[in-house]
Amino acid sequence: xxxxxxxxxxxxxxxxxxxxxxxxxxxxxxxxxxxxxxxxxxxxxxxxxxxxxxxxxxxxxxxxxxxxxxxxxxxxxxxxxxxxxxxxxxxxxxxxxxxxxxxxxxxxxxxxxxxxxxxxxxxxxxxxxxxxxxxxxxxxxxxxxxxxxxxxxxxxxxxxxxxxxxxxxxxxxxxxxxxxxxxxxxxxxxxxxxxxxxxxxxxxxxxxxxxxxxxxxxxxxxxxxxxxxxxxx
Amino acid sequence: xxxxxxxxxxxxxxxxxxxxxxxxxxxxxxxxxxxxxxxxxxxxxxxxxxxxxxxxxxxxxxxxxxxxxxxxxxxxxxxxxxxxxxxxxxxxxxxxxxxxxxxxxxxxxxxxxxxxxxxxxxxxxxxxxxxxxxxxxxxxxxxxxxxxxxxxxxxxxxxxxxxxxxxxxxxxxxxxxxxxxxxxxxxxxxxxxxxxxxxxxxxxxxxxxxxxxxxxxxxxxxxxxxxxxxxxx
DNA sequence: TCAGCCTAGGTGAGTGCTTACTCACCCGAT
DNA sequence: ATCGGGTGAGTAAGCACTCACCTAGGCTGA
Numbered sequence: 001x002x003x004x005x006x007x008x009x010x011x012x013x014x015x016x017x018x019x020x021x022x023x024x025x026x027x028x029x030x031x032x033x034x035x036x037x038x039x040x041x042x043x044x045x046x047x048x049x050x051x052x053x054x055x056x057x058x059x060x061x062x063x064x065x066x067x068x069x070x071x072x073x074x075x076x077x078x079x080x081x082x083x084x085x086x087x088x089x090x091x092x093x094x095x096x097x098x099x100x101x102x103x104x105x106x107x108x109x110x111x112x113x114x115x116x117x118x119x120x121x122x123x124x125x126x127x128x129x130x131x132x133x134x135x136x137x138x139x140x141x142x143x144x145x146x147x148x149x150x151x152x153x154x155x156x157x158x159x160x161x162x163x164x165x166x167x168x169x170x171x172x173x174x175x176x177x178x179x180x181x182x183x184x185x186x187x188x189x190x191x192x193x194x195x196x197x198x199x200x201x202x203x204x205x206x207x208x209x210x211x212x213x214x215x216x217x218x219x220x221x222x223x224x225x226x227x228x229x230x231x232x233x
Numbered sequence: 234x235x236x237x238x239x240x241x242x243x244x245x246x247x248x249x250x251x252x253x254x255x256x257x258x259x260x261x262x263x264x265x266x267x268x269x270x271x272x273x274x275x276x277x278x279x280x281x282x283x284x285x286x287x288x289x290x291x292x293x294x295x296x297x298x299x300x301x302x303x304x305x306x307x308x309x310x311x312x313x314x315x316x317x318x319x320x321x322x323x324x325x326x327x328x329x330x331x332x333x334x335x336x337x338x339x340x341x342x343x344x345x346x347x348x349x350x351x352x353x354x355x356x357x358x359x360x361x362x363x364x365x366x367x368x369x370x371x372x373x374x375x376x377x378x379x380x381x382x383x384x385x386x387x388x389x390x391x392x393x394x395x396x397x398x399x400x401x402x403x404x405x406x407x408x409x410x411x412x413x414x415x416x417x418x419x420x421x422x423x424x425x426x427x428x429x430x431x432x433x434x435x436x437x438x439x440x441x442x443x444x445x446x447x448x449x450x451x452x453x454x455x456x457x458x459x460x461x462x463x464x465x466x
Numbered sequence: 467t468c469a470g471c472c473t474a475g476g477t478g479a480g481t482g483c484t485t486a487c488t489c490a491c492c493c494g495a496t
Numbered sequence: 497a498t499c500g501g502g503t504g505a506g507t508a509a510g511c512a513c514t515c516a517c518c519t520a521g522g523c524t525g526a
Binding site: 027112116117119126168171180183199 | 350353355359392398412421436439
């Protein structure tokens with residue numbers, strides 16, 4: 001094994017990256033420290049110089065994975081409105097639908113960790129749900145209120161935040177079905193799965209068809225998105 | 234280890250039951266043949282007299298788990314209608330919501346197997362999805378058509394079957410969040426989570442609020458269900 | 467009737483292999 | 497010369513799986 005010398009911090013990051021890939025693909029029990037060391041192109045001994053145990057390595061990955069997406073922050077800044085609500089759902093759908101065919105599989109790993117947490121004690125999932133709720137929940141609820149006030153949506157008879165979670169649930173499983181090499185569901189070979197999901201979710205949330213059509217019809221390109229944002233202000 | 238003598242078939246079933254519990258709770262890699270033997274109150278050697286390998290035991294559980302629910306068959310017999318559609322969704326929601334606090338945890342095990350399959354090669358999930366589609370899909374699509382014809386639902390702009398899967402996705406994750414000992418989401422401490430889910434899903438499918446209110450408002454007891462069925466005929 | 471044995475349910479004590487983890491040691495740069 | 501990055505060769509425990517053996521009972525045949 002001939003590997004270059006490097007700083008401790010960089011090595012740590014390389015190990016974490018390799019371990020993340022391994023744990024996400026094979027789960028905690030299905031991953032061996034030997035395979036992680038091989039993926040990081042180092043010896044097993046060096047791995048244990050950086051992390052005291054396999055469990056500690058796993059725990060560090062989980063806590064690191066809790067950090068928020070920077071691109072999400074953009075949505076937070078937006079004025080609450082029907083357009084923001086639609087954009088929020090569309091962004092969520094897009095994110096989850098594209099998880100499977102992401103190039104680096106990083107988002108797929110996050111999904112795998114999230115799901116395995118549900119099968120375990122659920123602690124990681126609770127942490128992540130809480131973070132998402134703090135980040136997106138408020139924008140969602142405020143935007144829904146505005147949409148109701150503007151006559152774009154029916155007043156919700158449910159806890160508004162739950163509507164967000166229901167939508168989240170839908171796209172999470174949709175992404176899950178596309179995780180294996182051969183997808184679990186074909187969705188009628190739909191090429192516009194994204195649009196179908198958006199319509200379903202927005203209807204479920206309570207938006208009327210006119211609002212959905214007007215806000216969802218356009219804005220498929222970033223430029224168009226900007227236009228929609230400008231119009232909504 | 235003092236265990237009674239018994240027939241080979243009965244012993245097989247006891248082992249399968251114990252193994253199902255183990256695999257569902259800890260996954261394939263997390264389950265040891267020793268723990269399965271202990272759960273079945275027999276020696277490990279006897280286990281291997283009945284099943285040639287751990288993998289074969291797991292495979293048999295998966296194929297056995299593919300069998301359909303008998304109670305589902307009732308819904309198949311019903312005349313397609315808006316009421317049937319609502320009942321279908323309500324039944325599905327009820328089934329998934331009650332998974333977590335089922336007494337024997339048998340349904341929770343099925344959910345766990347289903348989800349772990351998605352993280353693996355997805356083969357078991359594909360089988361089960363295909364079976365569900367054959368059983369419920371036709372009734373769902375036919376009922377949705379009737380609902381549209383009756384003016385209860387907007388004509389779907391999506392593949393109708395996908396609407397069913399979207400609804401299925403939602404409740405699947407909802408059940409998943411309630412699988413750990415402490416639920417991953419509180420849903421605003423909702424006691425009427427079932428109703429909120431039904432409304433969200435039926436709206437998403439395209440039913441108008443009047444139809445939802447009239448079909449969902451009543452029929453919370455079996456007797457009322459019968460009434461609704463009779464009225465829908 | 468009953469010794470004798472034969473079979474099928476059942477097990478304790480392993481087998482070889484893999485796992486997480488350790489330790490004595492190496493080497494290049496300061 | 498020393499110190500931190502790096503390793504080969506372990507170790508003890510745990511894994512899936514096996515084998516020689518045990519024992520209760522049913523069925524012979526004399």
